[in-house]
Amino acid sequence: MAATGRAVRLADVAHLAGVGTSIASRVLNGDPTVSIRPETRERILDAAKTLNYRPNALARGLRLARTMTIGIIINLAYYYENAEILMAVERAAAAAGYLTLIADTADFVGRGEAYRRLLFERRVDGLLIASILVNDEFVRELKQEGLPFVILNRRVRGAGPSASVDDALGMRMAVDHLVELGHTHIGYVAGPVRIDPASRRLVGFRAGMRAAGLPIRSGFVLPCAVDDDAVFRATADLLERRPRPTALIVWSPTAAVPALASVRQSGLRPPEDVSIMSFNESPIARYLNPPLTTVHMPLEEMADAGVHALLRIVDGEHPRSIVARTAPVLVTRGSTGHRGS
Amino acid sequence: MAATGRAVRLADVAHLAGVGTSIASRVLNGDPTVSIRPETRERILDAAKTLNYRPNALARGLRLARTMTIGIIINLAYYYENAEILMAVERAAAAAGYLTLIADTADFVGRGEAYRRLLFERRVDGLLIASILVNDEFVRELKQEGLPFVILNRRVRGAGPSASVDDALGMRMAVDHLVELGHTHIGYVAGPVRIDPASRRLVGFRAGMRAAGLPIRSGFVLPCAVDDDAVFRATADLLERRPRPTALIVWSPTAAVPALASVRQSGLRPPEDVSIMSFNESPIARYLNPPLTTVHMPLEEMADAGVHALLRIVDGEHPRSIVARTAPVLVTRGSTGHRGS
DNA sequence: CTGCGGAAGAAAATCGATTTTCATGGCGGA
DNA sequence: TCCGCCATGAAAATCGATTTTCTTCCGCAG
Numbered sequence: 110m111a112a113t114g115r116a117v118r119l120a121d122v123a124h125l126a127g128v129g130t131s132i133a134s135r136v137l138n139g140d141p142t143v144s145i146r147p148e149t150r151e152r153i154l155d156a157a158k159t160l161n162y163r164p165n166a167l168a169r170g171l172r173l174a175r176t177m178t179i180g181i182i183i184n185l186a187y188y189y190e191n192a193e194i195l196m197a198v199e200r201a202a203a204a205a206g207y208l209t210l211i212a213d214t215a216d217f218v219g220r221g222e223a224y225r226r227l228l229f230e231r232r233v234d235g236l237l238i239a240s241i242l243v244n245d246e247f248v249r250e251l252k253q254e255g256l257p258f259v260i261l262n263r264r265v266r267g268a269g270p271s272a273s274v275d276d277a278l279g280m281r282m283a284v285d286h287l288v289e290l291g292h293t294h295i296g297y298v299a300g301p302v303r304i305d306p307a308s309r310r311l312v313g314f315r316a317g318m319r320a321a322g323l324p325i326r327s328g329f330v331l332p333c334a335v336d337d338d339a340v341f342r343a344t345a346d347l348l349e350r351r352p353r354p355t356a357l358i359v360w361s362p363t364a365a366v367p368a369l370a371s372v373r374q375s376g377l378r379p380p381e382d383v384s385i386m387s388f389n390e391s392p393i394a395r396y397l398n399p400p401l402t403t404v405h406m407p408l409e410e411m412a413d414a415g416v417h418a419l420l421r422i423v424d425g426e427h428p429r430s431i432v433a434r435t436a437p438v439l440v441t442r443g444s445t446g447h448r449g450s
Numbered sequence: 451m452a453a454t455g456r457a458v459r460l461a462d463v464a465h466l467a468g469v470g471t472s473i474a475s476r477v478l479n480g481d482p483t484v485s486i487r488p489e490t491r492e493r494i495l496d497a498a499k500t501l502n503y504r505p506n507a508l509a510r511g512l513r514l515a516r517t518m519t520i521g522i523i524i525n526l527a528y529y530y531e532n533a534e535i536l537m538a539v540e541r542a543a544a545a546a547g548y549l550t551l552i553a554d555t556a557d558f559v560g561r562g563e564a565y566r567r568l569l570f571e572r573r574v575d576g577l578l579i580a581s582i583l584v585n586d587e588f589v590r591e592l593k594q595e596g597l598p599f600v601i602l603n604r605r606v607r608g609a610g611p612s613a614s615v616d617d618a619l620g621m622r623m624a625v626d627h628l629v630e631l632g633h634t635h636i637g638y639v640a641g642p643v644r645i646d647p648a649s650r651r652l653v654g655f656r657a658g659m660r661a662a663g664l665p666i667r668s669g670f671v672l673p674c675a676v677d678d679d680a681v682f683r684a685t686a687d688l689l690e691r692r693p694r695p696t697a698l699i700v701w702s703p704t705a706a707v708p709a710l711a712s713v714r715q716s717g718l719r720p721p722e723d724v725s726i727m728s729f730n731e732s733p734i735a736r737y738l739n740p741p742l743t744t745v746h747m748p749l750e751e752m753a754d755a756g757v758h759a760l761l762r763i764v765d766g767e768h769p770r771s772i773v774a775r776t777a778p779v780l781v782t783r784g785s786t787g788h789r790g791s
Numbered sequence: 792c793t794g795c796g797g798a799a800g801a802a803a804a805t806c807g808a809t810t811t812t813c814a815t816g817g818c819g820g821a
Numbered sequence: 822t823c824c825g826c827c828a829t830g831a832a833a834a835t836c837g838a839t840t841t842t843c844t845t846c847c848g849c850a851g
Binding site for chain 1: 457502504505506507508509511512517519526527533536537540541544549550551552553554564567568570571572573678682707708710711714733734736737738739741
């Protein structure tokens, strides 16, 4: 077995270089106020390299009150968008020299209460909140604790800075697309409309319909739970309206998969019988049958902006809420077509 | 604004209770050797509750050489299976009182080198390695560093304990299923066969064919890269073989989506013209068109076992490699049918 | 009355890095 | 020759919690 070398400490480096730990520390951290003979500096740097020295993050964090770690509270259960957000956050954090600690909100009910530990144990310099389950009490605790945080992909009145995308605009683009194709009877599988960002998408849907001068027919907007089965049933319900919608928008691409299945189950063929599209892009969209038209939202930019806003707060600044400014992009694929085509 | 209360320290609790920090610490941690007047104990516990005290994780970790955090090195880029593994790991860790720090292997090329920081800065008590990109040098460093680790979802000769599933068995079940349906010309979209676990799936495929007395025809096993486009093209290639395969197995459910699209693009209709199924279950499988037959592997049990093995190593034990023992389950759906049906 | 033992709790060392405060030695100027 | 200052670097305090090592103080037996 490899000699499980006890971790290399700063004292080891200092000793090998024949200096004290204070100088070693200041040289290794590039303290500009240090005055030192070039050869001594070299000895220290060499020693550190030789021993493959890395400062103990806990000791360093304790002293500096900086952990170089951010936390993200997110619900991993629904794949596409959240996984993409998590990826983007991790990437942005890593690029800034930060590590990412995750807490799944499924823990809200668990004994572990991982999110509370992130909050109260000072393990992280800041927190990104990207969970649906953030309630008022939680936000209150958060503010009282004084831990920097940014709310990601949603906006909560008075809660603090957030980074989000312009869901309403994106949804309007979706409606516009269908209107241009001649659709007037547009149904909306709206998801959990009581919570952000689904609520803002609904706003965008209504705005789009109003702008086109189209009425929203009774029962054409159908909220539902996020699980696949609920989406499947909601879609089926929508397709039983008479007159039947000739086009459907689904609030999320993850939900579009069961929605599409439900359309087929109803004996209808997209896009001939009914066009269907989703809000947000997904890597599988182009491989669905038919390939799914989507509105590509700048989630990556949002995640990036969220991380950077958080790090600015950590540095004592007070950034304002951010809405990713990259314009949404309509990705037209085979699942939408002219009415009656 | 809320008075950003400086974090509550143990000394604050002790002071409020009118005792020293040593007693306070021992009482709060339930030290059984402490002897204390019941009323004093109460005062301490009350004080802690009143102040909403949580020990500073860094200070605690520094002293105890225990961070109550594990790290996972994983590639988030390919969604389903990795996201599922990450979810399961986070859940198991949280249930055991541990937090989870992630490092995406995309960082292997980045400046941040998040994975190295996990390794060398003593931020975590142990590491789960679930990445495709783990090379020999990395494993060597890992062992030399003496940080507990478990390799997840893959096996590396001589590298150390791992937690995985019986890929070969699962793949045999897939082959058996198709054989029972009368297929003799079975193609395999094999993915990155040079790396585990795709290599073990290939072994299972070959074993299944041999057991059924079927030859593996030239070009019927087609390795490919993991990206969707490579899968799409590989599938198209397979379908150009003559005689044409009457059934396809895809090494992963994520890859099954572009594979299915490729089948349709070739003008073939599953399952009449060609059956198709994937290894590993996915939440969208039942909503694809046609619904995808899969072999459900016990990834959650694997993740659980991996976490627990890791925690045992942290506790000084020496668990052996684990193969999740829950039997794979064939989930028969519409994408597979009798030959020529 | 003296001393012993244990209960109850305080004081101090420790984890490892950073940072402020001190000490030493050499050099130039008076 | 002597003083003071700067370059160099060591010693010590700090971050917050844990844990080992003392102190007290009291009651009770001898």
